[in-house]
Structures are given as structure tokens and as C-alpha cells.
Amino acid sequence: MPNAPGGGYDTESRVLQPFLEKRLGATIVVNNQPGAGGLIGARTIVEARPDGRTLGLVGLPGFTVARLLGQESAPEPARDFTLLGRMSRSVHVWAVGSRSPIETIDDVLSAARRRPLVFPLNEITSVDFIGIAVPAALLGVPLEVVPGFEGTRAIALAALRGDVDLIDGNVESLRSMLVAGELRPLLHISTGPVEDDAMFTGVRVLGGADGAAARYAPSVGHDVVWAIETAASLTRVIGSGRVIVGPRGLASETTECLSKVLAEVLTSDDLRRVAPASLDPAAAAVVRQDTLALPADAARLLPLLQPMLRKVRG
Amino acid sequence: MLEPILRAAWEGLGLVFSWPNLLYPVAGTLLSMVVAFLPGVSGVTLMALAVPFTLFWEPLPVILTFGGLIGGATFMGSVTAILFNVPGSGPSAATLLDGYPLAQQGQAKTAIGCAAFSSALGSTFGILVLVALIPLMHLAVLAFGPPELLMLLLWGLTTIAVVMQGSVVRALIATGIGLLLALVGQDVRTGEFRFTFGTLHLWEGLGLVPVMLGLFSMAEMLELSASGRRTIAGRGHAELTGSVREGAMTVVRHPGLFLRSAFIGTCVGVIPGVGGTVASFLAYGQAVATSPDRERFGKGDIRGVLAPEAAHDAKDGGALIPMLTFGIPGSDGTAVLLGVLLLHGLVPGRDLLTHQLALVFVLIWSLFLSNWLTSILGILLVSPLARLTTVRLERLAPIGLALAAAGAFVDQQRIGDVLVAVLFGLLGYYMKRHDWPRIALVVAFLLGSGIERNLHITTTLYQLDRLDLLGRPLLGLLAVLTLVNLALPSLRAARLSRARTAS
């Protein structure tokens, strides 16, 4: 698990631990392997013996983006892991500070006409980057990115302070600030409206036939269908979520057994009661299907990212 | 405005000091203290482990326990720093600079007594500030943006320039080397890797803990072995001097220093992403900088124990401020705490602060209790602990080395860090022998990546016309303090020469 104690993955893993232990009747040790943006932890799993004793909780979007942007050392999820189940998913949203003059996505576009919008970033190879660059390209919004902020928290504070215009971030990480009204959501990066989340009523959605990408495609000179599909790809890549994996080459009985156990545990009521709100489990089969489609989805995003990459990398 | 706060405080107090509630923070504290004696293990590890255990508890016992866990570990880390020159965790590293020399002079009891009292008082200060700022928490957190942080770090860096005795050139070189070492790792702007030699291990740079353990702890063990001393204290236990009372009284005798250090600690705690280690070193630096007689620093000046300890524990109170206001943790410990709160349905923010203030105070009181409890217990244990410095060195050296190696590993659970620590141990040994100032290197290393990162953000935002640098008062204040730091050596020299010509 690729975090030091206290990181998001750490809490999720430790929440899962007692349930898995009970169900499997085995002792589970949570092993923190921080570093290299999750790569060290990932490598441990890739190199582990496929005897069913080493599992990992990894974040797929990070690796997908890393590979997309040229980092060969990042694992390729479909090839390097045996996928066993999904724990949670991430959805990204564009937001502004409550004191910002920008109130809707239309305001964003008119503001952008005057000068490029400033977005803070963690680093170029992070998921935030595609969450910013792709919708911006789809909507025709000129951007400036400022990398170097340490984590979603620093980014959110920058928005509150007014140092930057807009931010892109994971809904779960920003939830407390969104709920408290410190941040105002502007654009939901998904393919359709989210019904059960009161926070998002009235918030524009990027994808789908009624989404912002489709709406603004003509004015930017994009084909509408292509825009909708690209938005869908983006949503899928970001949403690939945190999955539980084993090393490649796991025996099929072991895989079956673990997948089944995980599916049970992840959907059990007990876990839901205590689990973090982002819990959004999926069975191994679903995960495998989604993951296989990831490289194609990612490749589709690349042309939109290249101008920005060139600008930043100099 | 004040009334609901006082009421919640009273309610919280009642909840904590009742039976059986009191068991939780006490148990948490004791557990923390014991565990912290193990190398490299900090309170954060214990907190993370407690998460699955406490999953099904009610919120109240959870808060009680975690408040206890936060406070417990820090002091023990300082004890090992003083006695063995092996800090239990990063923030205790500054304590060893003067704490260990004091132990070497047989004054371990004084050092520990001072540390205990200073840290307990420091955390009280942090908590008081926290409580006082409850209505203003917003402003406090938003006040520190990248430019302010940059200036704060630069202030810290220039403090070394003032602190250094001896060759200015060597201090500058050591600073430069420290900054270069801080650059190892990924460059955030371009994603390129600097000086990593293709290894994954150096991807995020050198770890602070292995570097410090090597540079100070291992180097010290090497030097002691080579020097032929009999024991750390240089004498038998019958000759241990000093006392806990004396140590505690130091705090009373230096109120200004204490307040400044605690203030620094609280401020650093408020800033998310800057940890206790920075707080301790900044406080240490300012302690030296603001003392007219600074020759004894580094050789056993009790004030060099007072300052970092006060700052270190004050940071805990400060770190709660952004956590409770925005759900943004100010330190690793608060990061785990945040996760725990969210798991139990407590969302930080205005809601928590208005409708569940009593629970917030339960947390605060638990923290308060655990800090004092740790200090009191620490003081009670002082005699046996201090005797450890009289253990014969031939026995202690390998143990010290092994503990440092273990601590280096446990930090990020990478075996490569043991090698890093050993290499820095060699470097530290030779640096000490030939008067190269290690503290300059360490502080520069500590602050280096933060400086580069924030410098970049600040300049980029400025170029994009997003920053009104003149309209930020805090920035101005910090800038002035930094300039004062830079000017101090020349002012001092001028004063000295004037005094010489006058006499």
C-alpha cells in the first residue's frame, strides 16, 4: 500500500483489514511502502511471489497517467497485476473559492477570454493534470498551470486565498470544504449528473449529451460526438479508482477465491457502516473489463495534453 | 462569542476527567510512551495501527484515545535524543544538539527535566492559542500562502548564518551542500529526476530521518568509539550532577525565549505541510540568534533544549487549527486523526466547531492531559534513565549504532535507508572532526525543497500577476525579520569593534 501512515490509502487499507481478517481467517499485515508516487509500493507487488499472500491497494489513475506521459517505469495495470476488486473510485470536480467572482462554468469561459486561468497542480504527472488540461481543451479555455503545490489541501487553500482561479480535485478530498461552502463546485467531471449527492444539484457536468463538452464543442471547433466520447474517456480514466491487486500470474483458484471474498467483504453492510464515504466497490470481472479499456481511453486524451505538456516542459 | 466556547470547554473537561473516560487518554499516553522508545517509531505509527481497533467504537472514546496518542510519543523521542544522541523522531533531532552534550557532562537529569517541563508548557501554549483562535481560525490558516512560507523558510535558513561560530565560509559551503542534497529527487516543474542515478530509492529524495540519524547519531557513536571515552557521561553514576528541578527552573528563568519558541512552534503547526522538525530547528536557531552569549550552544547550553522542546509540542496545538477548520491536516499525526474523524462521521469545519464544540474540547483536553502526563512520568523516570549514560561505552556504541540503523529503516520501511544513514554517519564523523558545521547542512537540507518549491510557485504566480506582494503584511514582517538576521553579524561585529576602540 503506497502511503505512509495517515495517507488516504492507509486509512482505507486499515478499515478493510479487520473485515478481511475475519472473513479469510488469516492475519493481515498492512505494509506501508511510501514513495515515488506509489511506484515503490507497486513494484513490491509486481515483484512479489504469486502465492496469494501479497495483496496491494493501488491507484489506477496515477499509473495510467504516468504511463501516458512517458514514465516507462510505471506499471501497466492490466499486464502487471492480477485484478481482484475495486475499493473506491474517484470523481473529480472543478471548484472555486467561495469568494471568487466566478459562479458558473459560463463565467469561467468569459473570464478566460480576458486572460488565461491559473490552476494549481501537484506535479505534471499527476491525475490533476489531466483533470485540468483535458476539460480545458474541450471547452476552449486557455490555461496556466502552477505545479509544485503539495497535495490537494495546499491546492484547495490556494483557491480559498484567491492566489489561483480554479482548482481541480477529487471530490472526496474536497468534500468537507465543499459541504461547508468554502469551495463552490463548478464542473463535474463525469458523463451524467449525480443524483444522490445534494452538493451537485445544478452543477454542470462535463460529459454526456447535455454536458459542457457537447455544448461548447461547436464554438471550439470540435466534433460533438468526439467531444462526448473524449469526456467519457476522461471520466473512466480518472474513475478507475483504487483497486485491490495481486501480482501477475496468480493461480486461477486463488484469484477466484480472493475475488469472491473481496466482493463479499466490500459489499457487506458492516463495512459500509464504517467505511469512508468514497467506498464504491466493484467485482473483479468488472474491474478487469474497465482496466483493459484504460490504455485506449488514455491514448485518446494524449493529443489534448500535448500542447500543454510542451508548454510546461519547455 | 466567548460564552459558548467556555461552556464547551467546561463540558469537554468534564467528559475527559470522568470515569471511565479518563482511562482512554491515559492508556493512549502510556502506550505511546512505551512504544516511542522503540527506534524510529513515532506516535503516528501507533495511531495508524489503532485505526482498525477503534473502528467500531463510539466517537467519544476514539477522540479520547487519539488525543492521548498524539501527545505521548514526542517526549520519549527527546529522551533518547538526550541520552543517546539518537532522536526518536525527526522533531527531537534539534534537542540532541545541546541535550546530548549536557548528558556528556553528566547533566542528563537537568536536560530531561528541562525538556519535560518545556514541552508540557509548550503544548499548553499551543492549545491556548488554538482555543483563542477558534473564532479566527479561518484567517490564521489562510494567512500563510506560498510567499509567506518561502519567507519563513528563508528566515530559518538565514538563522544558520547568524548561528554559526567559526568559519563563515565553511558554514556557507555546508549550507550549499545541504541545499544541493535537498534537490535530489523529482523536480516538480518538469517531472525530471535529479541526481537519482536511476534508482527508485532516491525518487523522492533523501529521507530526513536517515540523514539526521547518520549525521548526528552514528557520527557521534563513531567518534566516541574512536576517542576512547569510558562512558557517555564520562564518569560514574555517583557523579551525575544536575537535577530535574534545575532543568524545570530554566524555563521559568527564560520566559521570553520560551514564549518565542512556543510561538514559532504554533505558527509552524498552523502551516500545513511543514512539520515538527522544522519547528524545532527554527526555534533552536532563533534561540541562538537572540542570545548575546552564544558560545555554549552546541556544547551543552540548556537553552538549546528549552527552545526546540517548546516549539515541538506547541506545534501539536497549532496543527489542530487547520485540521479542525478546513479538514486540512497540519502534521502527520493530525492527518491520521482527520481520517479517524471522518470515519466516525465527524466532518471538520464550521459545523464541527459550532455544533460539536464540546467534542473538539474533549480532543483538546486529552491532548493537554497526555502532554502533562508524559512529562510528569518522564520526570519520575529520570533517575533510572539518566543512569544509562553511565553505561560503559563499549557496550553502548554498538547498541546506539543498531538503534540508529533501525530507526533509519523504520522511517519509510526501506532497507536502503540504513545504507544512507551509514554513509551520512561517515560524513558526519569527518565533518565534526574538521570543523564543518553539520547543523548548517541539516537545516539547509531540511528547508531546501520547501524553499525551491515555494520560490517557484511564488515567482510563477507573480509573473501571472496573481500576487500583490506589497499587500501582504505578514510577508513584509517575515521579510524584515530575515533581513535583520542577515544584518546581525555585521551589526555585532561593528558593536564589538566599537567597544574595542572605546576601551
Added chain:
Amino acid sequence: MTWRVERTAVTAVLTGLVGGLIVLSLGLSPVARMAPLAVGVPTFCLLCLELASDIFRAAPAPGSGGHSATESLGPQRMFGWLGFLVAAAFLAGLAAGLSIFVLAFLRIRSEERWRVALGFAVGMWLMLHVGLEQFLRINLYGGLLGGWIG
């Protein structure tokens, strides 16, 4: 190695280190190499000054740190022990390796009795294995030879 030679050598090593980092940073993109060069080049220059000063001027007497020119235990042998520590940790894993190190050191170098050496070694092992691994469930490195030992 005389004091003065050692002193100069240390400065030379530091100079080489900084020089090496400067050379490495030239291989980076212009943006990424700004910081290393901005810090590295002045540091290098100062180091050259120090190096020159060490070579050509009389070194200060080694009394400042209380070090004597002849020491009871040569630093070289300590380095050997350090190497042993690293090797033991890498090969036998952290708990076993460090305990072996303690045992060997106490026995061979400090010439303690077997009872004392074993006592400390076992204590170290208990603390690491039981305290860290079992109780705190921190995974300690198993060592390259891990399967054979413990």
C-alpha cells in the same frame, strides 16, 4: 594519515561531490538545472578556496574538538564495523542482522563476556522482532538470505 592530509582529503572529497553534482545537473533541462547550478557553482568556488587554504596554509592544531592525532581506536576499523552492519542488515534482515552486529561487536571489539554480549543481542532482537514486527506489525526487511534465518 596525518591530520593535515586527512583534513585536506575531506575538503577534496566535498569538492568532488559538489563538482560531480554540478556536472550531473548539466544533463538536465534548462529549467531543472537552474537551482542546482545556482547553489552548486558558488559552493564549488568556495570549496576550491577552502581546498587551497588547506593545502597551502598550516592547518589549525587539532585541539579544537578535543581530538588527538593518535587515537585509541583507528577510525578505519570502525568503518569496517559499519560495513559489517550494513551487510548484516541487508543479508540477514533487520532484526537478525542488527542483533548479529551487536553480538559480534560486543564480543570481538569490546571484548565482553559471552553472557553480556548475548544478553544485549537477544535484547535487541526481542525489541526489533517482537516489539516492532509482532506488536506493531511493522514489516521488517527479511534480508536476502531471509529464508534461512528466522
